Structures are given as structure tokens and as C-alpha cells.
């Protein structure tokens with residue numbers, strides 16, 4: 428069963444400074460829309476190669492991306508810095524909307540985007556677990572049920588009633604990953620956050636992702652620069668290059684037929 | 686490479702994945718993400734399903750505000766009392782401005798309470814996207830929860846401050862002041878509702894503009910201060926004798942609401958049907974415009990903050 432379907436997804440970013448020039452752009456855009464014409468700035472934007480000096484002030488962080496993910500699959504997303512990996516995950520997590528194209532998904536999404544994943548620094552670990560759980564759409568009772576499991580996996584029992592601003596960055600990620608992995612979401616989206624965890628914890632996370640996908644049938648999307656981890660964990664891999672899907676670099680290892 | 690490289694083009698990938706595709710399941714998507722959303726879909730149902738989160742945000746705001754303060758929630762009471770004292774000295778003793786026959790302390794205290802309520806909703810909502818960037822950039826939930834939570838939090842503080850009026854009320858009653866409050870007290874919820882919805886709507890309209898034009902935060906800062914003087918807080922609107930000036934003051938949708946509030950809570954106020962209807966119409970239009978703008982802005986707000 429397909430749980431994620433991405434069709435002709437594109438995302439344009441404005442990379443210049445916010446200034447009066449853009450006020451003019453806004454008015455111009457609005458004027459075009461009234462006349463029923465297309466957005467004039469969609470045409471001029473550049474392909475996103477970070478080594479070439481830009482002139483237009485707009486880039487395509489993603490351009491015409493198409494792929495599908497099956498249930499229980501672990502999809503690795505690789506590509507160099509600025510290739511658009513985080514942008515893709517942000518769109519899938521509904522942090523920002525695409526410029527064009529659609530994404531369709533089945534089930535609940537839990538995501539872990541870069542370090543500091545939406546914890547309130549003043550609140551304690553306990554309070555943050557509850558906040559994160561409810562943000563992901565769970566009722567308080569549900570979070571309570573998973574609470575001990577989450578704390579144990581993270582291994583931060585001692586600090587659970589300490590404000591998270593006093594955590595080390597590794598402890599932060601431990602807790603964040605643990606929350607995302609244990610709550611009842613169907614799709615797990617992980618941007619390269621595990622790098623700050625120690626080896627033992629990284630391995631534990633990889634094992635956990637494997638087991639949630641094979642045993643619980645969750646779909647996992649995973650970004651990493653570590654090819655060894657990707658090889659170890661992922662059932663298929665897509666590569667992004669300058670915001671486009673690199674067609675010569677799609678790997679697919681069929682799972683047990685669903 | 687542990688993975689086998691078996692697919693070289695995306696059309697191959699498609700073929701391969703659709704092989705295990707269950708055709709009956711097509712179309713049953715839980716989440717559909719596109720470049721825009723329907724103009725009038727405000728996700729109220731989804732917001733309701735997030736009510737636990739709403740409760741949590743309200744509690745957190747309440748607690749976080751006074752963390753590491755000594756007097757804690759007492760500040761809710763000290764601030765209006767001190768402001769009242771200053772207003773009393775400046776506007777009543779020095780400038781000798783009328784208070785519509787009400788005891789000045791009570792007049793100012795109710796005015797300040799009312800204004801605090803409006804301005805905390807308005808300024809709170811106007812900065813939603815910038816202030817919550819740390820959270821909005823990491824997790825999804827219906828963004829409208831934030832302004833709603835903000836308004837409910839302000840309502841709670843307002844409730845506490847409203848209780849502060851009681852001892853003064855009783856003091857003046859015992860000392861022979863005859864408050865003419867009867868059924869008019871029933872208008873109190875109406876005034877409060879209008880006050881909060883006007884604050885919320887104006888706030889979310891500004892919040893959408895703040896994302897793009899940061900100048901807005903600066904404008905909001907002093908505009909709320911100036912707006913207070915364009916609203917009958919430190920003077921009653923019955924005192925305005927120039928017709929043209931009265932027109933301008935009445936143009937402020939808050940004028941009628943504040944007078945309504947004073948009439949409902951203290952029994953004195955210049956309330957007219959026309960003025961109240963005007964404020965009500967303003968509220969409805971601002972609310973619709975605000976919801977539409979907010980709904981659109983939330984889609985890409987995180988790219989800009």
C-alpha cells in the first residue's frame with residue numbers, strides 16, 4: 428500500500444534580503460493575479476546550485492519531484508548540502524507549503540526536523556513530552572500510556588524533571604527521537620539529527636527505526652550524510668541534486684511483498 | 686554497496702512501486718498537501734481535536750509568565766492598581782477630567798482592566814508567527830490554536846482583574862454611592878465577547894502582515910498606546926462636546942464596546958444601538974478577513990520569519 432505520494436512537487440524560495448524591492452514584487456505579483464496571469468517571479472528563478480552566484484533572488488529549492496513510498500518502507504534521502512532534503516521533509520511535515528505540486532499521505536505524521544525539535548527550553552522533559560505528544564494529535568491519556576517507555580528509551584530518567592535548556596545536545600535529541608518513535612504515528616520523518624547522539628544511541632535509533640518499520644508497519648523517511656547508516660537501514664534511497672531528483676541514483680531494495 | 690541498483694529512471698520506479706499497490710485504497714488520503722488551501726476552510730473540526738494542546742498552551746503561558754518572579758500572579762493585581770493610582774493623580778487630580786459621575790478609582794480601574802484585556806489579546810496575536818517560530822518551524826498543528834489560546838489566556842487574567850473591582854465596588858456602596866446596576870449586567874458577556882473577538886481579529890490580521898513586513902511590530906507597539914487615548918478609557922465619551930471629534934471617536938469600534946462594558950459593570954455609560962451595531966459589524970468583517978488572511982499566511986510563514 429502506498430502511504431506517501433509526491434507529485435510534481437516544487438518549492439521556490441526567496442533568498443534575497445527583505446526590502447522595499449519585494450514590496451514592489453508583491454504588488455506586481457498581485458497585479459498579475461488580478462489580470463489572471465501567472466506569477467512573473469516563478470519564471471526567473473534559478474536552479475539551485477549553491478556554487479554559482481545568483482542574480483534573480485529566487486531559487487528552486489525543489490523542482491518537479493515525484494516519488495512514492497510504500498507502507499513499511501524506510502526511504503533514505505541523500506544529497507549534498509543545500510540539495511533540498513530538509514525542504515522536502517518540511518513540506519511533508521506541513522511546516523511550509525509547496526509552490527506547486529501535491530503530497531498525499533495516509534495516517535499520522537511524526538517528524539524530527541533538525542536539532543531542537545520543538546521543545547520549549549523552559550519546560551521540563553516531562554512537560555515537553557506531553558506537549559510534543561499532544562502536538563502530534565494524541566490525547567493526554569495516550570501520552571501517559573507511553574510515557575515510561577519514552578523516558579526509558581531516551582535514557583534521561585535523572586533529568587526528566589529538569590528544564591530541557593539544561594540538557595546536553597545529545598540528551599535533547601535522545602528525548603526528541605524517543606518521543607517521535609514511540610507515539611502512535613504511521614509515518615516517521617527524521618532529518619539528520621542523530622549525528623549528535625553517541626554511537627550507542629545512534630545504533631539504538633537505527634534498530635528502533637528498523638523495528639518500527641518491519642514490526643509495526645510504520646513508514647520511515649530518513650535523511651543522513653552517513654552512507655553506511657543509509658545502507659544499513661534503508662530499503663530504498665533517493666538522491667537530490669540542486670533541488671531535482673537525481674534519476675541516475677535511485678536505489679530500490681524491494682521489501683517482502685506487501 | 687549493499688543496496689542493489691536496479692532502477693535507473695523514475696518511470697521504472699513508478700512501475701515497480703505500483704506493482705504492490707492496492708487499488709481499493711486510492712483516494713483515501715488522510716493528508717493532502719498543496720500550494721494553497723480552500724478560502725473558507727478554517728479547520729475548526731481539527732482545532733477541536735487538538736483541544737488538549739490548547740489547554741496545555743494556556744496553562745504553560747500562565748505558568749511561564751511568572752517563572753522566576755517573586756510576586757508571581759500577584760502582578761496581575763499590582764499592575765492595574767498602580768496604573769489606576771497614576772491615572773487618578775494625573776487625569777483626575779491634575780487634569781480634572783470628568784469620570785461620568787463614577788468614583789474615579791473605580792472608573793479608571795475598570796477602564797484599565799478593559800484595556801489590558803484588549804491590548805493583551807491584540808498585541809499577543811499580532812506577533813504569533815514571529816514569536817512561535819521556534820515551534821512552528823518544527824511541528825505541525827493548526828496554527829489558529831495559538832491566537833485562540835492567547836485570547837483565552839487573556840480572558841482568564843481579565844477574570845482575575847475583574848474580581849479586583851469587587852472590593853472597591855463594595856467600599857463605595859457602603860459609603861453611600863448608589864450604583865444603578867440591574868439587568869444591564871447581562872450585557873457584560875456581550876461586551877467581553879466583542880472586545881475579545883475584535884482584539885483577536887485585528888491581531889491575526891496584523892500577524893499576517895508582520896510575517897512579511899517587520900515594520901508592523903514597531904507600529905503595533907505605539908499604535909496600541911495611541912489607540913487607548915482614542916478610546917474612552919481615561920475619559921467618558923459623554924464628555925466630548927465637539928460633533929466632529931465625537932464622529933472620529935465613534936469611528937473607533939472599541940469606543941462603543943468600552944462604554945457598553947462600563948454600562949454593564951458600573952451602570953454608567955453612553956450606549957447606543959447604532960454604535961453597538963457598528964462595532965458588531967466591524968467585528969464580524971474583521972474576523973472573516975482575519976481568518977482568511979491567517980489561513981493563507983500560515984502556509985508559508987515559516988519561510989520568512
Ligand SMILES: Nc1ncnc2c1ncn2[C@@H]1O[C@H](COP(=O)(O)OP(=O)(O)OP(=O)(O)O)[C@@H](O)[C@H]1O
Nearest residue numbers: 440441442475488507508509510511512513514988
Ligand atoms: N527559509 C528559507 N528561505 C530561503 N531559502 C531557503 C530557506 N530554507 C532553505 N532555503 C534554501 O533552499 C535550499 C535547500 O535547503 P535545504 O535546507 O533543504 O538543504 P538540505 O538538503 O537539507 O542541506 P543540508 O544537507 O545542508 O541540511 C538551499 O539552497 C537553501 O538556501
Ligand SMILES: [Mg+2]
Nearest residue numbers: 512513514618
Ligand atoms: Mg538539511
